[in-house]
Amino acid sequence: MAKLQVELVTPEGRVFSEEADFVLAPGVEGDLGVLPQHIALLTPLRTGVVTIRNDDAEHVLAVSGGFLEVLPDKVTILADAAERAEDIDEARAEEARKRAQELLAQNVDSEEAVMALERATLRLQVAEIRRRRHGHSPPSQ
Amino acid sequence: MPSLRDLRRRIKGVQNMRKITKAMELVAAARMRRAQERVLAARPYSDEIASIMTELMRRSPQYEHPFLKVSEVQKRLIILVTADRGLAGALNSNNTRLALSDAAKTSIPVSYVTIGRRGRDVLRRLHRDLIADQSMLGERPTMGDVLPAARVAMEQFERGEVQQIDIVYARFISVGRQQTVRQRVIPVVPPEDAKAVSADFEYEPDPKDVLDALLPRYVEAQVYRAVLENAASEQAARMIAMRNASDNASEFIEDLTLTANKVRQASITTELMEIVSGAAALEG
Numbered sequence: 001m002a003k004l005q006v007e008l009v010t011p012e013g014r015v016f017s018e019e020a021d022f023v024l025a026p027g028v029e030g031d032l033g034v035l036p037q038h039i040a041l042l043t044p045l046r047t048g049v050v051t052i053r054n055d056d057a058e059h060v061l062a063v064s065g066g067f068l069e070v071l072p073d074k075v076t077i078l079a080d081a082a083e084r085a086e087d088i089d090e091a092r093a094e095e096a097r098k099r100a101q102e103l104l105a106q107n108v109d110s111e112e113a114v115m116a117l118e119r120a121t122l123r124l125q126v127a128e129i130r131r132r133r134h135g136h137s138p139p140s141q
Numbered sequence: 142m143p144s145l146r147d148l149r150r151r152i153k154g155v156q157n158m159r160k161i162t163k164a165m166e167l168v169a170a171a172r173m174r175r176a177q178e179r180v181l182a183a184r185p186y187s188d189e190i191a192s193i194m195t196e197l198m199r200r201s202p203q204y205e206h207p208f209l210k211v212s213e214v215q216k217r218l219i220i221l222v223t224a225d226r227g228l229a230g231a232l233n234s235n236n237t238r239l240a241l242s243d244a245a246k247t248s249i250p251v252s253y254v255t256i257g258r259r260g261r262d263v264l265r266r267l268h269r270d271l272i273a274d275q276s277m278l279g280e281r282p283t284m285g286d287v288l289p290a291a292r293v294a295m296e297q298f299e300r301g302e303v304q305q306i307d308i309v310y311a312r313f314i315s316v317g318r319q320q321t322v323r324q325r326v327i328p329v330v331p332p333e334d335a336k337a338v339s340a341d342f343e344y345e346p347d348p349k350d351v352l353d354a355l356l357p358r359y360v361e362a363q364v365y366r367a368v369l370e371n372a373a374s375e376q377a378a379r380m381i382a383m384r385n386a387s388d389n390a391s392e393f394i395e396d397l398t399l400t401a402n403k404v405r406q407a408s409i410t411t412e413l414m415e416i417v418s419g420a421a422a423l424e425g
Contacts, residue, residue: 011183067358078186078193
């Protein structure tokens, strides 16, 4: 079967560029699954998890907002920020989440704190998915 | 004639100075390479955003997002990008001067947002209308570091405080050449060289919403890119400035050494003369 060329770019650089069979992305109107020969599509993305599957390999990435551009043979994800599951430091993400929660608990009602919490939660989610799939134990620290 | 001791002391002093400028040159060269890589890394994103935007504007030309609307300018905003540190040749003063002269061209009032300490300090000294500053970004500015400045500028526009936003920075052309430029940010000018993706896109939810989400990001990407380019230019300019300083120091050391040798020679000659004439006097 034909493959998709998948590119994930952020303002800081290209994060991912590989062939794939399937892409799952969090569109603003709901999650979107893309297979090769999909109709050309353009949509903004929510903060969430992008899953890219190629044969037996699977890549999980956390993205915070952006765009998804689909062409029949190519998928481009323009993310505001993206991180591969492997690169996520769980201990740090957990810490960041606690900090954000505390801030919110103290009634610091800032948009930033809400976003920080969203980000940290997402990163933990992605790390969790990866651990379940690969049967890795959390990094001992 | 200065004394030999003074000359030797000065030579030492200049040698020490050359050590410092040489070290700064090497550091700037290494940082420039990294800064250039970051400029290149940012390119796919901004190219892609530009091409999607071109496509969208071709598709729905009748839709007028506020960022696209050209209206009469009553007040302008200039985002001035400079380095946080000096000793970078004429780079910082060129940027600041271009911003100020551009503002002076018309009688339209101008407010400023600065990214970088050097420009901020000058504008503050001149009591210009400085509404925001985002300095000390460090050597590796991320998009997140630049966002606050870009957001403040966009807010000013959205609230109708200003009707035009420009950005002034030093474009990196080559190691030996950086050009200070002024670029329109809002109203957004669709990039001419961007190749539109020609495909019949489905839009979710619809083209208008996609454009609404895209335009602020396009503006942010432009500001971010200007900051990255300016950072590369800064290091290149500093490298060249420090190389010139080192060369000048070398030349200076040569001159001083020559003078010192002459002085030494002269004093030896005088001493010899004294000894010879002393001996001659004894013999006679």
